[in-house]
Amino acid sequence: MGRSRIEDKAYTEPHSIVEVASKTLSSYPHLVSVTAVHDEKEKSIELIYTFSDFRGALKNISTRIPEDKKTLPSIASVAPAASIYEQEVSELFGVAFDGNPFTGKRVLLPDCFPNDVHPLLRNVKQEDLEKVVAGCMLGEPQIYVTGSSRYSAESVILLPFGPYHPALKEPERFILVLEGETIVDVIPKIGHVHRGIEKIAEGRTFLQDLFLVERICGICSFIHSWTFTLAVEELLNVKPSKKAEYLRTMIAELERIHSHVLWIGLLGYWTGFESMFMWIWRLREKIMSLLDLLTGNRVHKSFIAFGGVRRDVTDEKLNTVAKTIAEFEKDYKKLIDEIMSYEPLVERIKGIGMYNAEHAIRLGAVGPMIRATGIPYDIRKVEPYGAYDEIDFNVVTGKGGDVFNVTMVRIKEVLESINIIRQCIEKMPRNENPVPKTLVIGVVKEGEAVARTEAPRGELFYYVKAANSRNPHRVKIRTPTLANILLAADMLKGYTLSDVPVIITSIDPCFSCMDRALVVDKNHNSVFFVDFNKLRKENKRIR
Amino acid sequence: MALIFEWIERKLIARIQWRVGPLLTGFKGVLQPFYDFAKLLLKEEVEIEGMNTYLADFSIILYVLSSVLGLLFIPLFVSTSLYSFNEDFIVVPLTFALSAVAQTLMGLSIQSSFTVVGTGRLVVQYAMYESLLLITLALPFMQCNTLSMSDIVKVQSRYPILLVQPLGFVVALIALLAKLEKPPFDLPHAKQEIAAGWMTEYCCRRLAFIQLGKDLEMVYGVALITTVFLGGGQGPMTYDFPWLYPIYFIVKMIIVLLLLVILQGMAVRVREVFMPQRLWERGIIMLVIQAFILFILKDVGLI
Amino acid sequence: MTRLTMLKEVLKSLFSKPSTEPLAEVEKGVFSPYSRGCPVLIPEKCTGCSLCAMNCPSNAITMKIVGEKNVGGKTLPVRRPEFNYFKCIYCGLCAQVCQFNAIEMRRDLVILRPRSKC
Known part of the structure; x- marks a missing residue:
């Protein structure tokens, strides 16, 4: 238990997914995840919706969409939790979800990332991604402080909470819309520490991955490797x-x-x-x-x-x-x-x-x-x-x-x-x-x-x-x-600025665990990525 | 002196938190604040776009000087300070107002969202603590029918005013915490909420002087309370040996500092909405009781 | 009342010894007595099978050609693993996968010494 081999997937047609999902939700109220798997041989993307009830039963619903026509209706209207999972899939695989509240925004990938590259597709090479990332980082630095043009009135203060903020252990940005001391709205932007672990994992052996997944989180490292071990x-x-x-x-x-x-x-x-x-x-x-x-x-x-x-x-x-x-x-x-x-x-x-x-x-x-x-x-x-x-x-x-x-x-x-x-x-x-x-x-x-x-x-x-x-x-x-994360952003509304750190962190956030999926390593550009040895030598010289 | 006080404070706070505090520079890290100050002075100054440089520099100088100005009128070494005049208590509200104005100007010389929120909180806080602190300081002067610092020191040669006005002393300590923006009243620069508040955009030399100004403000506040409530450097045998005066003074200041640190150590930052309740509802009631006791004692003729 | 308990706790902490570990212990730069240690090759036992290099999670091991040997008339390169201690995560996997126990995890070596006083 705690693990299971997927053998009984319920296949549905892409257009009827909302119907099926709402039917499933009545008996399995908790949406665990939306998983996308790219199959380069059959030229299709499989989407697996995993539902669960509160007594331990899992239900997998699967649907397939062709590679050249990547659209399907969003189930966010029946399961609001799906919105962020679907957004992750849409940014990493290029699948368009009709009716997702995040559509048109960037939540995970950096704002400068090109629109036509989808990192987790199997035919995208890891080396190419590195070039893309280095290229986009070399461009004009883009700074978004305002976040949204909806709030341009004078009475409102837009307070950036992060990416670097003393209250957060890890870089993440919440833009707080303040009226006096009261919070009116919160605009989250996650993904400042995407490291592409899901992509890297595909290029390494199982044994090497065991050590990789352990490094997703610095606090709950063991449980990550244990879960991976259970699946394997x-x-x-x-x-x-x-x-x-x-x-x-x-x-x-x-x-x-x-x-x-x-x-x-x-x-x-x-x-x-x-x-x-x-x-x-x-x-x-x-x-x-x-x-x-x-x-x-x-x-x-x-x-x-x-x-x-x-x-x-x-x-x-x-x-x-x-x-x-x-x-x-x-x-x-x-x-x-x-x-x-x-x-x-x-x-x-x-x-x-x-x-x-x-x-x-x-x-x-x-x-x-x-x-x-x-x-x-x-x-x-x-x-x-x-x-x-x-x-x-x-x-x-x-x-x-x-x-x-x-x-x-x-x-x-x-x-x-x-x-x-x-x-x-x-x-x-x-x-x-x-x-x-x-x-x-x-x-x-x-x-x-x-x-x-x-x-x-x-x-x-x-x-x-x-x-x-x-x-x-x-x-x-x-x-x-x-x-x-959706709950945390929702909880903030209506409370004062003094309560922000307590509320955001009440979920015990581990933002770096949350964002895993973009390759930013390697020294393609010496301005950004300095070799450790070199750094050490320079350090010596200064001393 | 100010920087050594910073070291004492840091060391005590560290001990409350089971840490060791500054350790490496000098004996037990006593030079650490000096090192920090010098290091900040050596940094390259960063000019932020949209910053009113003249206003910022002017307000920083004003901030540092306001506390120095206040310290001039406190009898630190002998029972009469060099610059004292007959009604020198009125300098105290002046220095408070000056330092608050300087802080506000510093916050507003760059208008980023953090500084704006921080300065807003600062002004609200100033409005709250100032009345309290001034009333608590005024009560002892009322007791002695004087407005002069040196007189109040002389009056206390028999016993410190603390014995008559314990409630006033407690309120003064708490209001002083609010003035110094220390926990639990560190709202204007609550780092978990609004980064560094009104001083978010400062660095290098300016930050060094802001830190120095803060330390001076702390010394000034502590010295003021020592003078008014604990009788300055008065103590046994100060008549025979005048050199004991500054020593007693410093010892008393350290005791006040210790009390402040203990209050800080058990402080949970108040929420902005509870601020008036904390300071006014409780503080003013305590002060009214204190004033009653004082007047009754005066009527009876005990003091 | 609760404030008094807290005051007691504060005072207790104020007068007890700090629990920070002194820097001197760290400066020695030795591994913790329970850690896996640092991989060191025992060249006599190594056969150059490169199992360690294949399984290293951080790709810190490279197989380097150190010489040639003659097996049945053919000259084959002799390979030995070389450790990059900056990349190494000190997990000890190489020592565990090695069939010939040719990699030893040693705790008494000082590879990276922490910087001394500022």
């Missing part, structure tokens, strides 16, 4: 040993703690309570050192392998983990109790950014955002993967959507994760070898597989297609932030 193991028909499953679960939960604690600390930063930020991050250091102890690295763990994990963990280390986790729990409970009863802080987050469950489902929210409204939608429970089916844990839910409830959900999830780690250590079979005999997997047989996991930020979705080759034919990644 499904294609290979491999099952990892019990101990490996437990170890993976344990690392993922440690990572969840570190991610949530990081977020809670940053909440202090965003509300202007910097002591809390430092105090909580001090606690997080313990978890980081545990990750270092278990995997050898603090951030990019490189711990997982197809069919197991890459290094065994001794009993001695497990005991250290148990001890440190107990210490952490004590400190954490004490500090959080003090902080969450501190009136000035609670006042800042309670009742801010209100939304309801229905709204969240329509906009496709996932993870703590949707659990805060009381819907127990947690992939670990509804579709157990790893060792979660043998572990006893609760799904934390809140009482209604606002920043305070989202915070409480995250705080309680940390305690739940501690509980899971304890059980993992207890139940783990001790005398097994979790390391597979060989790491190299070679050619993978034809097939498609999807995998879903519960990343710290919510449901993470991978689609992997193999076509009898060493490289994957297509890797589609839908990160939780992309699913939550």
Whole structure:
């Protein structure tokens, strides 16, 4: 579970997709993703709409459009969440969706990118893309501050929030339309860190991709590689040993703690309570050192392998983990109790950014955002993967959507994760070898597989297609932030400027995970891309 | 002096947050603020399109000078300052107004969206803290029936006014935080919301002097509170050994600074809409109570 | 009341030792005791199969021709992997895929030394 091979796709004609989608939505209310796959032999593009209900059933609807006539109706009218997924497909594959609210705007690719190049089509070479990007960057720098001409009245202030902004960890731009201190409208522009990972993944072997997808995110790196592994193991028909499953679960939960604690600390930063930020991050250091102890690295763990994990963990280390986790729990409970009863802080987050469950489902929210409204939608429970089916844990839910409830959900999830780690250590079979005999997997047989996991930020979705080759034919990644971004932009309206950082970041945004798809590396132009060695030499000279 | 105070503040804040603070330059990093200042001076000045250079430079000079002007009238080394005259308390509102005007002009000499929002917040905040701070400072002078700084120091040779006006002291500390734009009242340059607010577009030499001006403002504010509420450098044995006066003064200033830092350490930035509630609703009630107590005590003849 | 607890926490923090790790430890530039370390070739064991170069996730290994050998009358180039430590992500995959254990992960080497004081 948590993964499945796609065998029962429901084929529909492109023109009837809206009808079918609205029929499916009544029983499968959550749109997981819209995946496009280009088939250069048949000269067609296949679009797979993945729907899910809140009990773990998946439904794939597929449709095919020819390469030379790439239009089809948009389903954004029945499923608003689809608008951003469809926009991603339309920019990367050149498919036109009639009736998509984003049509005509650039959301993912840079504004200077030529209109007729679509990076993810199979016949576009990676080298050509590099030239295109370098060329467009050499042109006139374009600066868009105003964003929209709709707001030209004097009473309105357009405040650019990003791309570089002290409140955001990563570059992303929201243009806030202010009337006094109140926000009237928000214009998001994502995609400042598109790195073309989906494209690069097609040009590398499965084993190399495992390390590539891990680098999508610096915070939830392990869960990315795990989800990719789940999909590939499904294609290979491999099952990892019990101990490996437990170890993976344990690392993922440690990572969840570190991610949530990081977020809670940053909440202090965003509300202007910097002591809390430092105090909580001090606690997080313990978890980081545990990750270092278990995997050898603090951030990019490189711990997982197809069919197991890459290094065994001794009993001695497990005991250290148990001890440190107990210490952490004590400190954490004490500090959080003090902080969450501190009136000035609670006042800042309670009742801010209100939304309801229905709204969240329509906009496709996932993870703590949707659990805060009381819907127990947690992939670990509804579709157990790893060792979660043998572990006893609760799904934390809140009482209604606002920043305070989202915070409480995250705080309680940390305690739940501690509980899971304890059980993992207890139940783990001790005398097994979790390391597979060989790491190299070679050619993978034809097939498609999807995998879903519960990343710290919510449901993470991978689609992997193999076509009898060493490289994957297509890797589609839908990160939780992309699913939550529409909700975040919507939540802002009507609140004041002081609440912006708290609301935007309440989804625990990981913008760099969200944008993956443009190649900006290589030194085609020395003005922009300087070789590291050269930089180092120059640095020496200056010193 | 101002830069050393910045170092003390940074060090204390760091300790509250379990950090070590400035460490490398000089003994325990004491030279770090000097280093920062010098480094900013050496940077190439960036002229931003649409910036009114003359206005910016003028307002920065005004900003730095306003605090220096205020410091001249505070008895720092002996109980009478060199420039003091009989009614020198009226200089205090003047310096406050000057520094606020300078900050506003600095914000408005480039009109980008951040500076406009930041300056708007600054003006609102000024309107709120100024009345509070002036009333709290005026109460001690009322108590002593004088308008002169040196007189108020002399009056306090027996006991500091703090013992009579504790509420006034607390309100003064909070209003001072608002004046210095420190947390929780750092709205005009709340970095998570509007980048650096009114000083977003400044860099290099101008930024260096803005920082210097801020430090001077802090020293001035702390010195003022020390003089008015804690009796300046008065203390045991200052009559016999006049050289003890500045030492007591500095020690008292550091204590006030420590209190400010602790308030900062537990501060959550207020939302703009709660600003009047925080400052006025609570502050003014406390001041009214304080004034009542003061008048009753005066009527009874205790002081 | 809650303010008082917070005040207590602030005071407690103010008078306890900072938890920053001193810079001196970092300056030694050694790897953490649990890290995978840094790949180093043991030339005697290497057969030049280039399995490591093919699987390296960051393409940090290039096979370099170091000499020639004579096998059954034919001269074949002898290849040895060369590591680019700036590209390397220190994941240790090369050591794990090597069939002959010719790559050793060593923790005692200093490859990139962090810059000392400013």
